[in-house]
Amino acid sequence: MRIKKYVVKNMNEAMTRIRYELGQDAIILSQRRVRKPGIKGFFSSKLLEVTATVDDSRNKDSSDSLQAIKSLFSGEIPIQQNIQKTQEDNESSNKFIDNRNKTNFGSNIKDTNITGKDKHDIKDPEVVSDDSKLVNEMKEMKDLINSLITKENAEMPKEKSDxxxxxxxxxxxxxxxxxxxxxxxxxxxxxxxxxxxxxxxxKNNIEIFEKTPNKVVILVGPTGVGKTTTIAKLAGRYSLMEKKKVGLITLDTYRIGAVEQLKTYSEIMNIPFKVIFNMSDMEIAIKEFDYCDIILIDTTGRSSKNAMQISELRAYLHKVATDNIYLVLSSTTKNKDIEAIIEGYRPLNYNAVIITKLDETSTYGSVINILQDSQKPLGFITTGQSVPEDIRVPNKDELVKLILGEEKIC
Ligand SMILES: Nc1nc2c(ncn2[C@@H]2O[C@H](COP(=O)(O)OP(=O)(O)OP(=O)(O)O)[C@@H](O)[C@H]2O)c(=O)[nH]1
Ligand SMILES: [Mg+2]
Missing domain, CATH: 1.10.40 (Ribonucleotide Reductase Protein R1; domain 1)
Structure with a gap:
């Protein structure tokens, strides 16, 4: 693009010189009245200063942009270089379009004072033919860009879904x-x-808690997951099957009927049973069951969201001082809730998890979700309401098959 300033006597002189030097495509950017420099200027009449420009690259621009897009499409130019080039081309095109909105020398030379409306009415044959060429080139560009987008979409790596x-x-x-x-x-x-x-x-991410309980076993967990039933199952397992001396304790005096529930099991299995109401009761009860091989403690179901309840439970656990604290979770728990429950119970420093109600679900993903979130070994799974039979220590192969849907528990 060339820009030139002319200081002339009148517009006619300016037009002649501009047309001669810059050609038909020149555009007048500005005009103003000026005086000749120096003292002499004061005494002579004012002159006209006309600034004109011609865009040498005018016809080159759109075809260059087109070429850039073609190169991009064929992969000839690295993408970065292309973007830069396209930007330059855009700027250039914009200037070109801007310039076209300004005074075009070819159409304007006859009268610089034509109104905006009149300007639109002027039909310069050269401009019309330029416009149709431009329209064609734009159309070609559009088609190329569209096919480029389609091609890129087709080549885009699909979301990894193996x-x-x-x-x-x-x-x-x-x-x-x-x-x-x-x-x-x-x-x-x-x-x-x-x-x-x-x-x-x-298999590598499943750990089984195979430790034989040393004396005190305590179960904690949200309401209704099956803590009391699991305690009864464990009592039956250790007492009836393994012939161990078992003592039962509940500190769940919160829910009506909770004491009766475990008392009934203890009577059926003929296992001693104690109810405790406070911390000191707890110490006494454990001392009194000193002759037992295993003491099983049931707790009140607590919401993991209630920090007060969790810290109260923690105080009890502190008194018991055991490394057999199980967090009981149901396999039917929603995935989002599993995470929250596990986090809420973390202050209790439980040693393993028990997953209940596997008979109530048709998919077993929750098993691995629970183990991953808790990062604790799995102690037992329970598979029904029958006491004491519906409990077992799982094996890894069986769990893998369940998780992958290759086996079911009915
Ligand atoms: N299907 C099925 N039901 C179970 C299983 N374990 C427990 N239940 C049932 O779940 C219900 C609640 O069991 P509980 O043992 O009372 O649960 P909990 O955790 O002690 O409940 P709270 O003391 O209220 O917190 C009862 O109807 C049980 O029979 C299981 O493995 N499978
Ligand atoms: Mg209970």
Whole structure:
């Protein structure tokens, strides 16, 4: 683009010189009355200063942009370079369009004072032919951009949805857990081997709490998950099957009927049973059961959201001082709630988890969700309401099959 200033006597002189020097396409940018410099200027009449410009690249611009897009499409130019070039071209095109809105020398030369409306009415044959050329080029650009977008969309990597992810999703494994498990499978594992690799990953992330309880066992957890029933099942297991001396304690005096519930089981199984109401009762009861091999303690169901209740429970646990604290969770709990419950109970420093009601669900993703979130070993699973039989220590292979939906508990 060339810009030139002319100091002339009148517009006619300016037009002649501009047309001669800059050509038909020149545009007048400004005009103003000026005086000649120096003292002499004061005594002579004012002159006209006209600034004109011509855009040498005018016809080149759109075709260059077109070329840039073509190159981009064919992958000739690295993308960064292309963007830059396209930006330059855009600027250039904008200038071009701006300039076209300004006074065009070719159409304007006859009268610089034409009104905006009149300007639109002027039909310069050269401009019309330029416009149709521009329209064609724009259309071609549009088509190229559209085909480029379509091509890019087709080539865009689809969201990673492999067999492993689908399988885990189908079995209600939580998204976060799926991400973690998938990250454990090497990218190099071919797709037909990924599910079997997942089996190994699951197995590595399941830990079973196989420790034989040393004296005191205590169960904590949200309301209605099956704590009392599980205590009764454990009492039956240790007392009736393993012939151990068992003592039962409940500190659940909160709910009407809670004491009766465990008392009934203790009577059926002929197991001694104590109810405690405060901390000092707890110490006394444990001392009195000193002759027992195992003391099973049932607690009131607490909401993990109630920090007061959790810290009260913590005080009791402190008195008991055992490393057999189980957090009881139901396999039917929603994934989002599992996370919150586990976090809420964390201050109790439980040692393992018990997952109940596996007979009530048709997918077992919650098992791995609970184990992943808690990062604790699994002590027992319970599989029905029957006391004492519906409880067992799971084995890893069985759990993997359940989680992957290959086996069911009815
Ligand atoms: N289907 C099925 N039901 C179970 C299982 N375990 C417990 N239940 C039932 O779940 C219900 C609640 O059991 P509880 O043992 O009273 O639960 P809890 O955690 O002690 O309840 P709160 O003391 O109120 O907190 C009862 O109807 C049990 O029979 C199980 O493994 N499967
Ligand atoms: Mg209970």
């Amino acid at each position: 067999e492993v992810t689908e399988l885990l999703e189908d079995n209600d494994v939580d998204k976060r857990v799926i991400e973690f498990l998938s990250s454990q499978i090497s990218e190099d594992v071919p797709s037909e081997e990924r599910v079997s690799a997942l089996r190994g990953v699951l």
